[in-house]
Amino acid sequence: DARVTQTPRDKVTEMGQEVTMRCQPILGHNTVFWYRQTMKQGLELLAYFRNRAPLDDSGMPKDRFSAEMPDATLATLKIQPSEPRDSAVYFCASGLVPPGTEAFFGQGTRLTVV
Amino acid sequence: AQSVAQPEDQVNVAEGNPLTVKCTYSVSGNPYLFWYVQYPNRGLQFLLKYITGDNLVKGSYGFEAEFNKSQTSFHLKKPSALVSDSALYFCAVSPGNTGFQKLVFGTGTRLLVSP
Numbered sequence: 001d002a003r004v005t006q007t008p009r010d011k012v013t014e015m016g017q018e019v020t021m022r023c024q025p026i027l028g029h030n031t032v033f034w035y036r037q038t039m040k041q042g043l044e045l046l047a048y049f050r051n052r053a054p055l056d057d058s059g060m061p062k063d064r065f066s067a068e069m070p071d072a073t074l075a076t077l078k079i080q081p082s083e084p085r086d087s088a089v090y091f092c093a094s095g096l097v098p099p100g101t102e103a104f105f106g107q108g109t110r111l112t113v114v
Numbered sequence: 115a116q117s118v119a120q121p122e123d124q125v126n127v128a129e130g131n132p133l134t135v136k137c138t139y140s141v142s143g144n145p146y147l148f149w150y151v152q153y154p155n156r157g158l159q160f161l162l163k164y165i166t167g168d169n170l171v172k173g174s175y176g177f178e179a180e181f182n183k184s185q186t187s188f189h190l191k192k193p194s195a196l197v198s199d200s201a202l203y204f205c206a207v208s209p210g211n212t213g214f215q216k217l218v219f220g221t222g223t224r225l226l227v228s229p
Contacts, residue, residue: 103160
């Protein structure tokens, strides 16, 4: 049963600390998305990759957030330094071109910055 | 830029009655449209999609959605609601002319089905 795996599931950290969230997309998928979900803003697209190359990261605060795909089986989202306003659930999703294929979501990482 | 509007924060329906969750979209070119459902503390689960062809698409758990190009709408429907359908529902759009890119979601509609 193929699925997107995200780690950790929950993370509590102090303000100013670095946070790294990891995502293992479904094997063979060539598109990876990072979303952030908050009560106030809903689901925000932070960044997405095609064949490991970033296509659009305009939704991501550049000064503290970075997203990478070191290889086809791993996507990372880093926040440095973290702030309380970064508290949210972060979702990774993967999909496959050709066009129109649906995205499959991971369970999310619940981040709390205190 | 593409966008999705889900005008209702919450929809209440009695079990056994039909339900409709509304979605309108804005995108350049032909859209790819999707519905997802989210249960508490879970990720989003795919329900159905419209890419091309028949305007009425059928998906998981008895859900269906109707694509209306003139009204730029993609409303989610089910003939008979179940209490277990209570969840958060998201509509999403991707611009079809550029392929599967930039999947943008609406704000979500909470569906509450009462026994």
